[in-house]
C-alpha cells in the first residue's frame with residue numbers, strides 16, 4: 001500500500017519523493033515521458049553529456065540548498081559566461097565593461113556610465129509605454145538595438161514595441177570586467193550530468209517509478225487508490241481547462257553531432273539579431289570542459305505553444321495570472337492533492353527554487 005502518488009519525476013516530484021521515503025513513506029511515481037528527471041534530464045551521446053531540454057546551470061545563494069543538491073552529485077566549477085553574437089560581432093554578457101568597451105571603445109566605468117546616460121537622455125522617454133521604450137530608457141539605444149531587441153522579439157514572438165513594459169523591470173548592468181552571469185555564491189554543473197541527481201534521489205526501495213504513464217489515462221483509479229497525490233503536471237489540465245487554457249511559450253531543439261572538436265568555444269552563444277531564427281546555440285561539452293574528438297550542438301528555436309506541445313515558459317501576464325488564481329482556488333479545495341513544480345504552480349522556477357519549494361511542502365506534509 002502506497003502513501004503517496006507523485007505525478008511527475010522532475011526535480012519537484014523527486015525531491016518530495018526522496019524526503020517522503022526518508023520518513024518511511026511508500027511512494028509511487030508516474031511520468032508520461034520515457035525517462036525520469038523532467039526538464040533537467042541529461043543523456044550521454046558520443047561520450048558528451050547532453051542537456052536534452054536546454055542549458056541547465058545550477059546556481060544558488062542558499063547554502064542549505066547547495067549542500068542538499070551536493071548530496072546527490074559532485075559539481076564542477078563551471079561559471080556561466082554566455083556571449084552574444086550580433087551579425088558576427090561578439091559581445092560579453094551580462095552587459096559589463098567588456099561589452100561597453102567593444103561597443104564604444106570606453107575603458108573606465110565613468111566613461112561607460114556617461115555613454116549610457118547620454119543615450120538615455122537623447123531618447124527622452126519619460127513614461128515607457130512598451131518594452132522597447134522601457135529597455136531604451138534603462139540602457140540606451142545601442143545596447144537595446146544590438147543585444148536586446150532581436151533576442152526578445154524571438155523569445156516572445158512579438159515586436160518589442162507591442163510587448164508590455166513590465167516584462168523588463170530592470171536590466172542588470174555591471175560596471176566591472178566580470179563576465180560571470182550569475183551573482184550567486186554557488187554555481188556549477190553536476191559532473192556526469194543531472195540525471196544521476198534524480199536517480200540518487202529515487203534510489204530507495206520505498207519508491208517505485210512507472211514511466212510512459214499519463215495520469216489522465218487512469219485518473220479516476222489513481223484518485224480512488226492513493227490517499228494523497230503530489231501533482232506536478234499542468235494545473236489547468238487537472239481541472240479539465242474549466243476556466244480556459246493557461247498560455248506558454250514553447251521551444252524546439254535541433255541537435256547535431258559535428259566531426260570537429262570545438263565549434264563555438266563557449267557553452268552558450270545567444271543570437272541577438274532578428275534574422276537568425278534560433279535564439280541560441282548550446283555546445284554541450286563546454287559545460288564539463290570536455291576534450292572529446294567530436295562535439296554536439298543544439299539550436300534553440302522559440303516557438304508559440306499549442307495544446308499538446310511542450311509548455312516551457314508560462315506567460316505571466318494579467319490575463320493568465322487571473323486564470324491561474326481561479327485554478328489555484330480550486331486546487332486549495334482538493335484536500336488529497338498537492339500541486340507543485342513549474343506546471344502545477346504556473347511559474348518559472350529555477351532549479352534551486354524548485355528544490356526549496358518541494359522541501360517546504362515536504363516539511364509541512366511529513367514533519
Ligand code: FDA
Nearest residue numbers: 008010011012032038039054056057215233341342350351
Ligand atoms: P518538470 O517539467 O521538470 O517535471 C514535471 C514532470 O511531470 C515531467 O517529467 C512531465 O513529463 C511530468 N508530467 C507532466 N504531466 C504529467 C501527467 N499528466 N502524467 C504524468 N507525468 C506528467 N533552471 C536553473 O536553475 N538553471 C538553468 O540554467 C535552467 N535552464 C532552463 C532552460 C530551459 C529551456 C527551461 C525550460 C528551464 C530551465 N531551468 C533552469 C528551469 C528548470 O528546468 C526547472 O526548474 C525544473 O526542471 C522544474 O522541475 P519540475 O519538477 O517543476 O518540472
